[in-house]
Amino acid sequence: MSALTFTLKYKPAQRVDLSPLVCHQLADLSLADIGAILLQSGKLKLRVDELFIIEGSDTQDIVINNSADNLDFIGKELDGGRISVNGDAGAYLAFGLKSGEIKVSGNVGLYAACEMKKGYLEVSGNAGDFLGAALPGNKMGMKGGTILIKGNVGERAGDHMRRGNILIEGNAGDYCGSRMTAGTIAVMGQTGRYLGYAMRRGTLLLWNQPNLSASFNDCGAHTLAFLPILFASFKSLNSRFADASIGFNRVQRYAGDMSEMGRGEVLVKL
Amino acid sequence: MIINGVCIDDTFAEAFPMKATRAIITAQNEKWAMICAQAMTGFATSVIACGCEGAIERVLDPSETPDGRPGVAIMIFAMGGKGLAKQLETRAGQCVLTSPTSALFSGIDGGIRIPLGKNLRYFGDGFQVSKQISGKRYWRIPVMDGEFLTEATTGQVDAIGGGNFLVLAESQPQALAACEAAIDEMRKIPNVIMPFPGGVVRSGSKVGSKYKALGASTNDAFCPTLKGMTKTDLSHEIESVMEIVIDGLTKEDIDKAMRVGIQAVCDLGAKNGIKRISAGNYGGKLGPFHFHLQEIMA
Numbered sequence: 001m002s003a004l005t006f007t008l009k010y011k012p013a014q015r016v017d018l019s020p021l022v023c024h025q026l027a028d029l030s031l032a033d034i035g036a037i038l039l040q041s042g043k044l045k046l047r048v049d050e051l052f053i054i055e056g057s058d059t060q061d062i063v064i065n066n067s068a069d070n071l072d073f074i075g076k077e078l079d080g081g082r083i084s085v086n087g088d089a090g091a092y093l094a095f096g097l098k099s100g101e102i103k104v105s106g107n108v109g110l111y112a113a114c115e116m117k118k119g120y121l122e123v124s125g126n127a128g129d130f131l132g133a134a135l136p137g138n139k140m141g142m143k144g145g146t147i148l149i150k151g152n153v154g155e156r157a158g159d160h161m162r163r164g165n166i167l168i169e170g171n172a173g174d175y176c177g178s179r180m181t182a183g184t185i186a187v188m189g190q191t192g193r194y195l196g197y198a199m200r201r202g203t204l205l206l207w208n209q210p211n212l213s214a215s216f217n218d219c220g221a222h223t224l225a226f227l228p229i230l231f232a233s234f235k236s237l238n239s240r241f242a243d244a245s246i247g248f249n250r251v252q253r254y255a256g257d258m259s260e261m262g263r264g265e266v267l268v269k270l
Numbered sequence: 271m272i273i274n275g276v277c278i279d280d281t282f283a284e285a286f287p288m289k290a291t292r293a294i295i296t297a298q299n300e301k302w303a304m305i306c307a308q309a310m311t312g313f314a315t316s317v318i319a320c321g322c323e324g325a326i327e328r329v330l331d332p333s334e335t336p337d338g339r340p341g342v343a344i345m346i347f348a349m350g351g352k353g354l355a356k357q358l359e360t361r362a363g364q365c366v367l368t369s370p371t372s373a374l375f376s377g378i379d380g381g382i383r384i385p386l387g388k389n390l391r392y393f394g395d396g397f398q399v400s401k402q403i404s405g406k407r408y409w410r411i412p413v414m415d416g417e418f419l420t421e422a423t424t425g426q427v428d429a430i431g432g433g434n435f436l437v438l439a440e441s442q443p444q445a446l447a448a449c450e451a452a453i454d455e456m457r458k459i460p461n462v463i464m465p466f467p468g469g470v471v472r473s474g475s476k477v478g479s480k481y482k483a484l485g486a487s488t489n490d491a492f493c494p495t496l497k498g499m500t501k502t503d504l505s506h507e508i509e510s511v512m513e514i515v516i517d518g519l520t521k522e523d524i525d526k527a528m529r530v531g532i533q534a535v536c537d538l539g540a541k542n543g544i545k546r547i548s549a550g551n552y553g554g555k556l557g558p559f560h561f562h563l564q565e566i567m568a
Contacts, residue, residue: 144402163402182400201399225373225419226401226410228338233404263397 003084004034004059006052008066014042015090016051018064019073023081023100026059069109075102078119091128094121097145107151111135116164118145122238129154129173132166142166142183148239155192158185161202167234167241177204180264184230188240199257199264205230206268207246216256221270223250271564275540276547278532278563283434284551285559288317288347289354290429290519292327292377293386295366296341300329306369307342310361314346315466318486322348322357323431323517325463336375337419343377345463347431347517354426355384362420363390370415376406378425387411387420430559433516433524436474436492436548437535442510444543446470449512451538452531462518462527471513474550489550508545521559529566536567 006021017040026034035049048054056063060081064074067087074090075083079098088106097116107125113132127149132142133156141160152170159175161183171189178194180202191210204210205227231247240246251267271278295310297303307326314324324346335341346361348354366374367390374387391398391409399410400422407422437452439445453469456462464470479487490496491503492511504511514531518524538544549563 184401203399203401222416224410224417225337225339226403226408226417229336229408229419230401230403232336232338263399265399 001058001061002056003061003063004054004056005063005065006048006054008052008064008068008071008087010051011068012041012046012051012070014044015070015072016041016046017073018071019076019095021048021062021064022075022078023060023062023083024079026062029059031057067104067106069107072109075100078102088125093123094119097121110154113142113145113147115140116142116145116147118143120146120148122148122150124150126151126170127153127157129156130159131157132161132164133157133159140181146237148237148241150239152189158183158202161185167237167239169240177202177264179260180204186241188246196257196264196266198260200261201263203264204266205251206266209268210266212254212266213257215259216254216266217258219253219255219265221250222253224253224267225249227251227267271567273533273536273567274538276536276544278536278567279546279548280564281549282551282554282563283432283528283549283561284554284557285430285432285434285524285561286349286557287559288323288349288429288431288517289351289426290345290347290517291354291358291381291384291424291426292343292345293358293362293424294330294335294341294343294375294377295369296330296335296337296339296373296375297369298339298371300340300342302369302371303340303342304329306366306372307344309365309369311344311346311465312365314357314361315471317347317349317431321353322346323463323465324357324361325465325469327460327463328457336421337373339373345377345461345517347429347463347465351382351384351426358424359385359389362386363393366420367393367411367413367418373419374421376421376424378427381425381427383423384426386422386424388422390418390420391422427519429517429519430521430524431517432557433518433528433559433561434513434550435528435532435563436511436513436546436550437544438492438504438508438511438546438548440507440509440543440545444538445510445512448535448538448542448544449514451534452514455530455534456514456516456527459523459527459530461520461523462516464514464516464527466513466515469514471515474511474513477552477556492548503548505545513550521561524559524561525566528561528563532563532567 038045069088072090077096085104091109093112110128134141155173174192178197180199186205227249234241254266311324327343330341394411474489475486
């Protein structure tokens with residue numbers, strides 16, 4: 001069976017909500033049924049076959065070709081299966097992802113992996129603000145799974161994050177790990193201002209010395225036994241994180257945010 | 271059956287169902303991993319008075335351990351799951367948490383999950399940190415030498431305890447040398463432990479005693495100094511008897527360990543004073559697992 005492929009015919013003028021096109025919702029549908037699904041685009045409702053050329057049959061393996069940055073909610077609450085996006089993706093990619101795998105070859109917009117529960121998201125380009133965060137007003141961001149971003153991420157990555165891993169090969173914007181409850185964010189590149197702002201627990205693992213707020217206290221240099229196990233868990237990823245030579249277990253440990261609970265930590269490679 | 275001049279008795283060892291678990295201890299070097307493992311499996315020779323039976327299963331290469339440090343695998347057996355969990359937790363808390371540079375990991379992925387470091391985390395007094403990595407939960411507990419890393423749970427599985435055989439020799443040094451040779455070979459077999467000191471028991475017991483308070487007493491039929499005083503099971507030339515007790519995860523594991531152990535004893539043979547191999551049982555009425563010596567060596 002070949003992958004169910006949606007090739008975008010033209011870039012729509014308005015943003016489009018692609019949330020109906022997820023593996024578990026298409027499982028028993030024919031191509032004709034899938035083509036007749038209506039997608040919200042501004043005030044309009046567009047048929048899927050109006051926007052996309054539809055080919056293939058494997059609903060558990062979806063490919064979106066020529067994807068554009070105004071296609072929102074790709075892989076919303078995906079529960080098993082795989083979605084590959086060739087091109088950019090809009091906002092709310094992998095929103096509430098429950099299980100399965102989503103890969104994007106380009107850049108992604110705001111709120112990618114927002115309130116993600118489990119599964120795996122890989123983005124070859126950059127990600128916008130609020131990666132793995134909670135919706136505005138909500139208290140719980142990402143609750144599990146792994147996000148790999150090969151490029152840079154915007155502000156507030158991991159805001160209200162509760163569990164799971166966010167792995168960033170590039171740089172992170174301001175307020176990275178803000179209001180974190182737990183989980184791990186690893187940043188190979190540079191981090192912005194207000195790192196870990198109001199974080200309660202959780203780990204920010206850094207390759208470069210950050211510009212830390214006064215509310216983070218130095219706990220000294222340490223060799224931590226859990227780090228080799230953490231790095232070993234990245235071995236299967238298609239990433240620089242899988243490279244054994246990038247791992248380390250010797251870190252400078254900073255505790256914070258002392259203006260909050262203060263049980264979080266920033267670990268900086270020594 | 272006679273192998274290399276050693277008579278293999280037509281009898282069987284009688285064993286019992288137990289619950290077992292395995293834990294992996296790592297440390298900065300093998301010396302400290304071994305010290306920690308020895309402490310954790312200390313006073314764990316027999317469930318009769320120790321609450322569990324435990325021993326080192328084998329030394330692990332750094333490539334085999336979760337954190338890439340030198341390690342030791344230990345196994346603990348108990349009559350029930352509740353007792354096993356209690357023993358494991360107590361020993362982990364007093365012997366591993368306290369041991370310099372140590373870390374503690376699950377040695378069995380499946381089975382019923384029982385606490386390993388799950389409750390030890392409270393020692394961290396609120397400073398403990400949880401990390402979930404590849405579906406496993408770990409606890410990082412701040413301690414004075416740095417951080418104690420422990421997996422939250424390990425697996426409890428059904429197992430068998432009490433496999434055994436007796437080595438009957440012409441002298442005490444010869445009996446001990448034969449048992450040492452057997453233990454050297456048996457330690458190469460996975461999934462089994464020999465919980466007694468050095469793997470060898472010199473005080474095998476029988477059920478019952480003339481003293482009401484005791485449920486077990488010396489196995490007088492195999493005591494060489496009582497040959498003329500009791501209904502002995504020893505011929506006149508036997509001067510010393512030693513026993514090797516085996517606990518294992520499956521009957522096949524114990525079979526294999528008994529086979530290599532008895533073979534090692536027989537390799538020394540009659541010319542080294544080894545006369546007979548026998549086994550301890552209760553007439554087959556108490557334990558559901560029977561290990562027939564001649565079948566094992568056939």
